[in-house]
Amino acid sequence: MVKKHSFSDISFDIVNRLFMIFCTLVVVYPIIYIVSSSFSSANAIIAGKVWLLPVEPSIKAYQAVFRNKQVVTGYTNSIIYTAGGTLISVFLTIAAAYPLSRKFLPGRKFFTAMFVFTMLFSGGLIPTYFVVRNVGLIDTRWAIILPNALSVWNLMVTLTYFKTSISEEMFEAAIIEGASDFRILQAIVLPLSQAIIAVIALYYAIGIWNSYFDALIYLKSSSKFPLQIILRNILIINQSDLSMGADMVAMARRQGMADVMKYALIVISSAPLLMIYPFVQKHFVKGVMLGSIKG
């Protein structure tokens, strides 16, 4: 049965594999470089000696970063915002997507159009600020979570998924059995939509984790700032104008440390999402296999 591989087959395989190895390297190398740099000494980075493995390994950068209490506060805040925000966002998305996916909802087209309208037009910065201020959210943690809790884009993705991958027969069967809409949502739609829920949860989580501008505008107390703002502050202060400097000796000591800290900060801030990803990815794969009607 084994067919003899022709020359072109073999060469295709080889080229293909080489190409894949190349692609992998392109993706993996920057990550390795950043991690290695974050564990290297400042002098090695200044002199450009780091290219693959850490040179003169040290954890000074991480010590410097974590000695800063604001980083720890920021980390805690970011976790609160991401966990809480993702829950609320996913809840709202499903709560909006399910009714809009049912054909007999009165005014379905109107509501959908209203949602889509906000994708194209918004009130702008100052009016939005006024709304947030007048409902009393300024300088509260809610200001980070609520104003952008629902992403219409994610809503559309979910809505489409509900409409296309859950067959109408399932709903009819459930209705004949006497199930209410809540029952249908719980018992049929949610279990069948685990894959899409995992995906939008990841979208939301990444969005909130990386978000920055809302905190910049709405928060006043540094105890509520998320990690991204703290990181930016640290990076900016380390690049501050030298001619303003108060003391050259300190400047000299700081030189280089800024570079190492930059890498350590990148590692620290992306670590949580990198760690979450493998668990969510399982759902990505599984989700494709799931289906309600067999055969």
Added chain:
Amino acid sequence: MKKGKKHVVLIVLLLLLVIVNLGAQAKSETTKKGTTVTVTPVGTYPVVTEPVSLTFLTLQPVFIEDLNTNRFAKYWNEKTGVNIKWETIPRDAVKEKLNIILASGDYPDVFFGLGSQEQGIGVSQEMTYGVQEHMFMPLNNLIDQYMPNLSKLLEERPGSRQFLTAPDGNIYGLPDFNECYHCSMSQKMWIYEPWLDALGLKMPTTTEEFHHVLTAFKTMDPNGNGKADEIPLAGAISGWNNNLETFLLNSFTYTNLVASLDANVNTAIGFYRDGNTIKTMVNTSEYQDALRYLAKLYHEGLVYPASFSQDSDQLTQLVEGPEQPIVGVVAGGYGGMFSIVGGERYRNYKPMAPLKGPKGAQFSRFFLQAPVIGNVAISKDCKNPAVVARMIDFLYTDEGTLMSNYGFEGEGWKWADTNDFGLDGEKAIYRLLKPWNDMDPQNDCFVMLGVRANTSRIRNGEAVDPNVDIFSAEGLEALLYQKTQELYAPYGYPELEIPTLRFLEEEDQAFASKRLAFANYARQSLVKFVTGVWDVDGNWNEYIKGLEKLDLQGILALNQKAFDRQNSAN
């Protein structure tokens, strides 16, 4: 079925948890501004007869753990009797925040420490929020009445009051003084001494000798590895005075022109002051001579070509990276801009005095050490501006400045002994007990936040160890002070520099884009001439025509007008 229910219950539970948690943090924000209180006579503390509370809007400083518990902030509060409620904003949100404050009317009492950076309160913000929108309060009378320490500092510095004054005659921001002696002449050039020794050459003093030295570096293999890998002269397009062209141009004509595109359009585009007349050097024959010289160096391969494109990190890698040193002469504000401070190579680069040009020109580019403006502004809604003025004035005393910089006496610093001497060799004022540290968060002082009187008297009054090795990391301040005084000060002429000019709104509207276009053209042409894209003689007339087309005369006249206005205002 059961599974689905469990999911919902879980989600609802978690939601509840989050809501409770967040709700606990949300506080009502209804405290309104206090009433006016009486201030005590100037010079006495506390500054108020009854305690008062004020809102300070400030940056979130990385180097301060928490302003609410900061020990200097507490000391300041207790001493003055003013309780500060701190509101913080992230470092690069100042612009947005000011807009939002203006639009929403949520004014704090004081804008504190928002001046000293790019996005902060500067000349144009004072124009917008002060002159036009009246969001800031004019401070002229407050300074005269309640701020004797600041008044004295302004009096001692002729022109500084005019510098602070907006075109409508009001002062909207209080200054942060930071007078750094070596920064005022920081366009420095450094030469690798072992190479001079290896080739038996002397430190060059003229452009002719410099050309000779560079040629020798290139051809005579000073690092002795048998390869022609030497780079005689290198610089960078960004970084603190890493640009090599300005140092050399100043051997032909005084100029502050920098090829770097991120250079300040207001100060570094080729204008200078001759008495009370504003002039430019970019269309003179001296400037043409300078370009001819630079183009010659470049053409002969003596200048590292990437000097006009690489950044300062790449320059450092060029100097520190290779096994053997390959860079002979390098530009930088201090050694750390191109090497590792205290390292082997750093120690061997020696500063070079400005070179004497063929017609005798020899200048140090001068950086006026003007105060940083906009670091304290008072909002128009503040009920107690006099209190603010009184309490801020404490920061302009020696004690206030030192405490704000270094923390408590006896911990961060102490008054100098009689046999301590400062950087300038005069009697010292204080001695630091801990090395200066603006990187690790602390909670004892403000480090660099707000206003201070870091005058040259204070900065040079820091006691130094007279036996310190000036080429070690610890000796850096001493090295820069001594070498600046010895090599650069003889050629520094502050009277050639134009102070930062304030333009009227209509002038800004008419000229802002013109000035930018002119600045870009001047810089790009400089690089084109040096790198040989344009011929210094062949394309000169075309270049002059380009300058005229960009309204050089108009810009000159505008600068003259603004300078006259500022100069005559009192």
